[in-house]
Amino acid sequence: MRQRVSGRTTSSRAKTRRRSRNSAGSFDLLISTVNVKLDWDAMIGTLAPNGRLHVVGAVLEPIPVAAFPLILQQRSVSGSPTGSPVAIATMLDFAARHNVAPQTEHFPMSKINEAFARLESGKARYRIVLDADF
């Protein structure tokens, strides 16, 4: 199976359109981790035959899906929550074996309100970790 990985973040509609045209029909799997509305037609358009748009970001607006782009290329749209305890243990082993770690910013827990404000401002790069300092 052909596998390509691409990281995406929210960007302007025009940029999304341009990028999605360039990668039309090329991805086996697109995982949406953001909680905002995207250009869903464009996103589904980037999927290869049998490709799948998988939603894990809790976007509150419904996602409109046109039937033909799914039918003709046998694509699908799906979602999932977190994983089971065994899946978590497997993932942690995988992360330890391959030195996978998030990019983080650390705050002492006593600065929790500042940390929330920074996350809300969209400036965090990328995950914030609070270190206990009681």
Added chain:
Amino acid sequence: MNYKAWVTKAAKQPMVLETVDLGPLGAEDVEVAVEHCGLCHSDLSVFNNEWGISQYPAILGHEVVGRITAVGPNAKGLKVGQRVGVGWYAGSCMHCHQCMSGSHHLCPQVQATIVGHRGGFATHIRSHWAWTIPLPEKLNFAEAGPLLCGGITVFCAADDVRQADRPGRHHRHRRARAHGREVRRRATAAT
């Protein structure tokens, strides 16, 4: 025991440090002294009550890394001093079909760590033994928090798709049928 936590009293209200009473430790629960806790956007969504499910006062934080300080009498496989992680869920019923088949995260009674349960922005957190995951020794534990929510969510999404795409999927369906399980293929009839 003196427990402290950063408490959200109502939506969008700045968190305040308070002493909290965690009550007696559940028979199947363990207690973890929090060392690090990731701040996930879901914490912010529950803080702002964006999903309409928040319960206040709330103690947020669901990417917990810490050491076990106590184990309930029926908690299995864990011991005091062990370094562990707790993620988005802190417990499940352990007897439904989903739990018994290893899909605990799909249990109808699964307990979210920060909704109706006290989370990890605190000195201590309590969680069911099965949902308290020992960390591999090689893992950089100070950075491991975000793996427990963001990490597993994307890992599972990619892994499920990989499994689904493996040749042999149809054989698994046939085997499932042979065992009397329904393989779901549904279509709505035109009306």
